[in-house]
Amino acid sequence: MNITCVIGARGGSKGVAGKNYRPLLGKPLIAWSIEQALACPDIKRVVVSTDSEAIAEVSRAAGAHVPFMRPDELANDTAGKWEVWQHALAATDAHFAGDPIDLFVDLDCTSPLREVDDISKAIAQFRATDKDAVFTVCEARKNPYFNMLETDESGNLRISKQLPKPIVRRQDAPKVVEHVASIYVLSPDYLRRGTGLLSGRTGGYDIGSAKSLDIDSEFDFELVEYLMRKRLGLLT
Numbered sequence: 629m630n631i632t633c634v635i636g637a638r639g640g641s642k643g644v645a646g647k648n649y650r651p652l653l654g655k656p657l658i659a660w661s662i663e664q665a666l667a668c669p670d671i672k673r674v675v676v677s678t679d680s681e682a683i684a685e686v687s688r689a690a691g692a693h694v695p696f697m698r699p700d701e702l703a704n705d706t707a708g709k710w711e712v713w714q715h716a717l718a719a720t721d722a723h724f725a726g727d728p729i730d731l732f733v734d735l736d737c738t739s740p741l742r743e744v745d746d747i748s749k750a751i752a753q754f755r756a757t758d759k760d761a762v763f764t765v766c767e768a769r770k771n772p773y774f775n776m777l778e779t780d781e782s783g784n785l786r787i788s789k790q791l792p793k794p795i796v797r798r799q800d801a802p803k804v805v806e807h808v809a810s811i812y813v814l815s816p817d818y819l820r821r822g823t824g825l826l827s828g829r830t831g832g833y834d835i836g837s838a839k840s841l842d843i844d845s846e847f848d849f850e851l852v853e854y855l856m857r858k859r860l861g862l863l864t
Contacts (some may be wrong), residue, residue, distance in 0.1 A: 629749065631731040633665040634716045635692065637678030638703040644849055648678075648737055653856055654760050655844070658683060659690040666691050668747045671733060673724070675715040679703035684802035689809045695723040710736075717819055731755075732814045738843040739810035740856060742835060750811045750833040757831055761817035764808040765832035766840040773801040798842050805832055808840040 637648035649656040652713070653825050657677070665674045676687040676694050679702075697717040702712050713734060721728045733751065735742070754762040770776045772788035773796045782784045787794070793802045811833065812825075822828050836860040843849050857863050 629730045630673070630727055631671050631733060632720060632729045633668070633733040633735055633747075634675045634677055634720065635661050635665065635687075635735050635737050636677045636698075636709070636712050636716065637679060637680070637732060638681050638707075639683060639700065640703065640705070642739045643664075644843060644846055646682075647849065649680075649683050650682055650828065650849075652740065652849075652853055653860070653862070656690070658687060658737040660674075660689060660838050661735045661737045662690040662692045664736055664740075664742065664744050665733075667744045669753075670748050670751045670805060675716065675720050677712060678801045685702070695720065708824075708837075710773065710822070713814070713819055715817055722738040725856055729816050732819055733818050734814070736809045736814040739808070739841070740837075741839040741841055741852060741859075742810045743839070745836075746839070747811055750813050753831065753833050754813040758829065759831040761812065761814040761823065761825060761835050762826035763825065764810040764840070765805040766804040766808050766834040766835055766837045767830070768804045769837070771798065771801045771804055773804070774798050805834070806840075808835055809842050810835060810840070835839040 648658050652660060653854050662674055665671050674692045675816065676692045677698050678684055679698040679700065687694050701707065702715055713812045717729060717732055747805065750762055773791060776788045777785045778788045796800055841848065843852055
């Protein structure tokens with residue numbers, strides 16, 4: 629089975645400038661995800677989708693293919709991940725003609741806390757079900773039935789999801805999970821015909837809260853770097 633991993637990384641970033649190739653413990657951030665994908669025995673090929681020559685260069689150096697450059701209209705702040713995936717799927721299949729993708733895996737390069745075993749387990753979970761997609765989740769830190777609030781029409785705060793009987797203990801609230809931008813496993817057919825990640829039959833792979841952090845800000849970068857140092861035994 630041709631399981632291809634696509635890692636998307638555009639050059640522009642408002643939260644952390646140049647974050648996708650910024651050094652993390654001496655290695656470009658995207659290189660951590662590329663190396664994880666290359667180390668996964670299930671994955672045949674690793675492709676990077678980017679609009680940046682700088683990212684393309686470090687990606688090739690880390691062992692990934694960069695067979696195409698992402699068009700400008702898919703590299704701005706308004707471009708959706710689904711459309712980027714659809715383009716990457718079509719462009720990769722066109723480049724590697726005769727060897728089409730059987731299973732599409734995406735790793736978010738801002739989530740280096742995942743482990744290789746998580747990638748294999750997410751793939752195995754997908755293959756053991758009839759889902760169109762499986763992606764990483766973890767138990768939600770806040771619960772809309774208990775401590776997440778919205779402002780009502782009168783300007784007052786209210787519980788986001790209200791039940792006939794109010795929840796007074798967190799343990800009694802219905803379990804909810806949060807979407808973790810880390811690992812996505814999708815059927816190529818679903819990616820071609822679907823309209824978004826949740827437009828079909830989807831399942832969640834629980835990666836756990838400790839590995840759920842991704843980098844969207846300078847604080848996130850510092851926190852992830854600390855956790856990586858701790859994992860690698862580099863704290864002094």
